[in-house]
Amino acid sequence: xxFQLAAALVFALLVTGCGTPGAPxxxxxxxxxxxxxxxxIRTGDQVALxxxxxxxxxxxxxxxxxxxxxxxxxxxNGSCVPVPANLLLAPSAAGSxxxxxxxxxxxxxxxxxxYFVELVNRNGRSAGLSNAAVVLAGEAPPSxxxxxxxxxxxxxxxxxxxxxxxxxxxxxxxxxxLLTPPAAKPKSEQGPMAPPPEPVEQSLLVxxxxxxxxxxxxxxxxxxxxxxxxxxxxxxxxVTVGEHTLELAGPLSAPVRVxxxxxxxxxxxxxxxxxxxxxxxxxxxxxxxxxxxxxxxDLAGYAVYRCEGDAAWQRIxxxxxxxxxxxxxxxxxxxxxxxxxxSSIDQAGHESARSIETEETVPNP
Numbered sequence: 001x002x003f004q005l006a007a008a009l010v011f012a013l014l015v016t017g018c019g020t021p022g023a024p025x026x027x028x029x030x031x032x033x034x035x036x037x038x039x040x041i042r043t044g045d046q047v048a049l050x051x052x053x054x055x056x057x058x059x060x061x062x063x064x065x066x067x068x069x070x071x072x073x074x075x076x077n078g079s080c081v082p083v084p085a086n087l088l089l090a091p092s093a094a095g096s097x098x099x100x101x102x103x104x105x106x107x108x109x110x111x112x113x114x115y116f117v118e119l120v121n122r123n124g125r126s127a128g129l130s131n132a133a134v135v136l137a138g139e140a141p142p143s144x145x146x147x148x149x150x151x152x153x154x155x156x157x158x159x160x161x162x163x164x165x166x167x168x169x170x171x172x173x174x175x176x177x178l179l180t181p182p183a184a185k186p187k188s189e190q191g192p193m194a195p196p197p198e199p200v201e202q203s204l205l206v207x208x209x210x211x212x213x214x215x216x217x218x219x220x221x222x223x224x225x226x227x228x229x230x231x232x233x234x235x236x237x238x239v240t241v242g243e244h245t246l247e248l249a250g251p252l253s254a255p256v257r258v259x260x261x262x263x264x265x266x267x268x269x270x271x272x273x274x275x276x277x278x279x280x281x282x283x284x285x286x287x288x289x290x291x292x293x294x295x296x297x298d299l300a301g302y303a304v305y306r307c308e309g310d311a312a313w314q315r316i317x318x319x320x321x322x323x324x325x326x327x328x329x330x331x332x333x334x335x336x337x338x339x340x341x342x343s344s345i346d347q348a349g350h351e352s353a354r355s356i357e358t359e360e361t362v363p364n365p
Contacts, residue, residue, distance in 0.1 A: 031058045031127040032067050032119035035095075040115050040133035043234070044140050044251030045106045049115055049133060051095045058127050063091040070118040070126075071097060075137060076111060080129070083115075101137070110138035110239040110248050134246065141170050141235035141250035149231050149256050153264040155221040160233055160253070162216050170235045172215060173249065174204040179228040179257065198224060205236070225262035230255050265350040266296040269325070269342045274360035278334060285334060287360050289327040294344045294352075304329075305341045305354060313341070321345045337361040 033054035041048050049071070057063055069087035072080035089095050095117070105113060113136065116129040146161035158174060178200045202222070208215040223229065235250040271292035279285040289304065301321025306329065307313045317327060332338060338361075341354035 029058070029125065030061075030063075030121045031125060032063055032091075032121065033058060034127050035117050035119065035130035038115065038117055038130045038133040040135045041249075042101075042135040042140075043249050044143075045101045046098055047101060047113075047115070047135055048098045049096065049117070051117060051130065053089050053091055053093045053095050054119070055092045057121075066090055068120050068124075069095065069097075070120060072116050072118070072129075074114045074116070074132075075105065080116060105137040107139050108137070110136045110237065110246075112241045112246070113137040134241070134244075136237075136239055136241075136246050136248040138248060140248055141237050143251045144172060144233040144235060144253040147231065147233050147253045147256050149229075149258040151258060151260050155219050155223050156229070156231075156258055156260065157217065157219055158231060158233070159217045163235065169208045169215070170237055171208065172206045172218070173234055173236050174206060174218060174220070175232045175234075175252070176202045176204065176220065177230045179230055180226075198227070223260050225260050228257060228259045230257050232256075262298075262346075262348055263350070265352040266299055266344040266346045267294045268352045269294055269302065269344050269355045272340065272342055272355045272358045274338075274340055274358045276332070276360050276362045278363045278365060284330055285332060285362060286328055286330045287332050287338060287340075287362065289329065289340055289342070289358075291325050291342055291355065293325045296344070296346060298347045300345050300347050300349075302327075303343045303345060303351065305343070307339050308336060332362050334362050335364045 033056055035051045035054070038049060038051045040050075053067065055062060066088035067090070069085065069089055071083040071085045071087075073083055074080045083099055085097055085099075087095070087097065112134055114132040114134050116132060118126045118129050120126045142164055144160045146159075148159050150157045150159075160172070163170060178198055204218065204220060206215065206218045220231075232255050233253045237248040237250075238245055239248060240246075269291045272289065273291070274287050274289050276287045277285065291302075294302075301323045302317070302325065303315055303321060304317035304327045305313045306316045316329060316331070327342075329338075329340075337359060339357050339359045341357050343354050344352045
């Protein structure tokens with residue numbers, strides 16, 4: 001190739017090559033990304049919204065400064081009506097908003113009510129509405145009154161006033177909050193086999209049985225003795241909208257607190273039986289006792305009592321509770337009749353009532 005032609009080609013490539021500036025990019029509109037995790041909960045006549053503010057705009061650039069937030073709600077298939085809310089939130093902030101429903105949405109039959117949030121730029125433009133957060137409009141169930149809590153050995157018994165006649169078959173949700181701060185456990189109680197820490201908040205849905213005249217009580221079995229709990233209750237109506245079942249919850253009741261002190265003795269032992277053996281030369285004369293194990297989880301052991309004739313009852317087992325459900329009484333004499341009873345003792349030292357007595361006579365040689 002002649003030198004002059006090669007030089008011309010190189011020059012042409014330099015002029016039209018990749019280094020030539022392209023067309024300028026359009027300026028960013030700085031539209032905040034849309035919210036996709038909006039959630040709504042209705043309690044009584046109030047609706048609480050929560051969501052997470054985005055970090056970036058639709059151009060994947062970090063947002064700067066506070067972002068105006070608009071809220072609207074749509075009843076059924078109607079138009080989205082703006083909700084008065086003057087919100088300015090920072091990027092990545094946790095968003096929240098609560099409104100009291102207007103009278104027309106807090107009465108009548110249950111029906112769907114959808115909420116949306118919209119994030120706008122400084123020019124009032126947005127990338128669109130968030131996901132829909134759906135609750136139920138309509139009249140909420142009546143409030144729960146007269147809530148009480150009492151501790152028994154099986155757990156906490158909760159009672160409340162009977163519901164109005166039209167709300168008899170409405171479920172009741174009990175909200176429980178642990179008020180006692182969790183204590184630090186020693187290393188010996190830590191590890192993969194240690195019981196998990198108790199959740200601070202839990203809920204229990206009490207379903208009507210369809211036969212009781214009122215749905216007005218419940219037993220919370222999942223308590224731990226030595227803790228303090230707070231309970232609140234609300235009636236809950238459930239309505240199917242399309243393919244989804246939504247809940248319409250009434251207002252929360254006044255709270256009630258209870259301290260779960262363990263003042264209850266373990267169960268009384270049952271099935272006490274006695275068998276006498278008359279020892280031959282070089283063997284022991286004795287009465288062997290056995291009974292059914294007590295299933296209490298905090299059981300420490302048992303105490304064994306004996307009496308003869310009209311004499312007073314005496315504890316014949318050691319001062320410390322015996323662990324196995326059985327006892328060997330070697331302090332007996334041939335021809336004598338003895339009565340026995342057994343009690344159970346828990347880790348806190350509470351002792352049950354004595355079992356049903358049993359009687360055994362040691363035969364004469």
